[in-house]
Amino acid sequence: MSISHDKGRQSQQGDSHNITAEKLFNPSIEYDDLLLKLKEEFNKVWDTAKTSPDNGLEGFDELATLGAGSFGRVILVKNRQTGNYYAVKILIKDQIVKTKQVTHVHTEKRVLSSIRFPFLIHLEFSSKDFDYLYLGLPFINGGELFTYHRKVRKFNEKQARFYASQVYMGLEYLHGMSLLYRDLKPENILIDSKGYIKITDFGFAKKVETRTMTLCGTPEYLAPEIIQSKPYGTSVDWWSYGILLYELVAGNSPFSPHNKDVMMMYTKICDGEYKMPTFFSAPLKDLIDNLLQVDLSKRFGNLVNGNKDIKNHAWFKNVDWYGLLNQDFAAPFIPRVTNMEDVSNFDRFPDPKPLHRSKTNRHADLFVDF
Incomplete structure (x- = not known):
């Protein structure tokens, strides 16, 4: 798996991942190996986390806004030196501190720096300045699933x-790295130019060797144990996976029939009360039924065989896992993309406004290690 980094920004985020595609995705290699x-x-990479330089987006042209949220926005930029394009997540320091998300932001950067897998977004570079933190990501121009x-x-x-x-x-990869994802939903799955996926947004990701109790995620996708403030592990991601399959x-x-009344929806989730569509195949019904188990002792992904109960299920019977890794198959949908600056597969936003600039370094002590 070769990772192409912008050589003009190597000082910001070096490439420590040297395993080639031939070594990684050869079907003769056992998948567990x-x-x-x-x-x-x-x-x-996790154990040798690097701090970001203080040069912000110096050397980049800001081209378009790809998304906006409470913590900042995502913009398309072009490196003037190399001509490479990136999606840059701009995080407002003041807002991060105000909402007590400092630890989450540090973790998100560390996770993005450390992961390398074909179906996950990764960090190309990072930087900061007096007001903002910047996470430079590959620009996946096919839009959201x-x-x-x-x-x-x-x-x-x-x-x-x-x-x-x-x-x-x-x-499976994230759990193998002892990471919980905790925010699986179609909005966080991007489609690349070949029609394959990239899971994005690791703001809720957490490295956990045992269990945690943090309440976070999207209401419709929350597992019962999160709602009930019980300790949880990877089982919550498999619950969300069952929701995704269904959707x-x-x-x-x-x-979703109860999403206008969140408390009613939480009650239905904790009771495992939902209707299975009659047009679902028997294998799909069985898989979803075993993923959406309120009883953790019965939920797929949490039993003695772990995630293998999912991977070896009849619904996945004919899947060529290595073929998918190597992108050997035509995707059901190929995005229309005219050039590298094409943002037509994303919602339209106004042109980027100039970023506010302070004369002093905001919250410098909290982000010295970012």
Whole structure:
């Protein structure tokens, strides 16, 4: 798996991942052995986290806004020296401190720096200045899976399996690195130029060797144990995975009929009360039923065989996992992209406004290690 870094920014985020595609994605290599090699690479970077330079977006042209939120915005930039394009997540220091998200932001940067997997977004560079933190990511110009899914309303099971298999491998990799993702939903799955996925937004990711109790995530996708403030581990991601499978094929999430009354929705989630569509195949019904188990002792991904109960399930019977890793198959949907500056697959936003500039370094002590 070769990772192409912008040589003009190597001082900001070097490439420590040297395993080639031939070594990684050769079907003759046992998949568990592959994950072990990937974990070695992950740990090397995780244990040697680097701080970001203080030069902000110096040397970049700001081209368009790709997204906006409470913590800042995501913009498309072009490196003047190399001509390479990136999606840069700009985080407002004041807002991060105000909402007590300092630890989350540090973790997000460290996770993005350390992960390298075909179906996950990764960090190309990072920087900071007096007012903002910057996370430079590959520009995935196909847009969100959510947007495409919304247009067609629902996928057939073959289409859903194509995307769900990649999401499965992404979660399997993260869990193998002792990471919880905790924010799985179609909005956080991007489509690249070949129609394959990239899971993005690691703001809720957390490195956990045992269990945690933090309440975070998107209401419709929350597992019962999160709602009930119980200790949890990777099981919460497999619950969300069950919700995603259901939504891809049904066109709505199993608990969406109650999303206008959050407390009622939480009650239904904790009771595991939802309707299974009659047009789902028997294998899909069985898989979702075993993922959306309120009882953790019965939930797939949390039993003695771990995630293998999911991977070896009948619904995934004919999946060529290595073929997906090597992108050997035509995707159900290929995004229309005219050039590297094409942002037509994203919602329209006004042109980027000049960023506010302070004369003093805001919260410098809290972000000295960023």
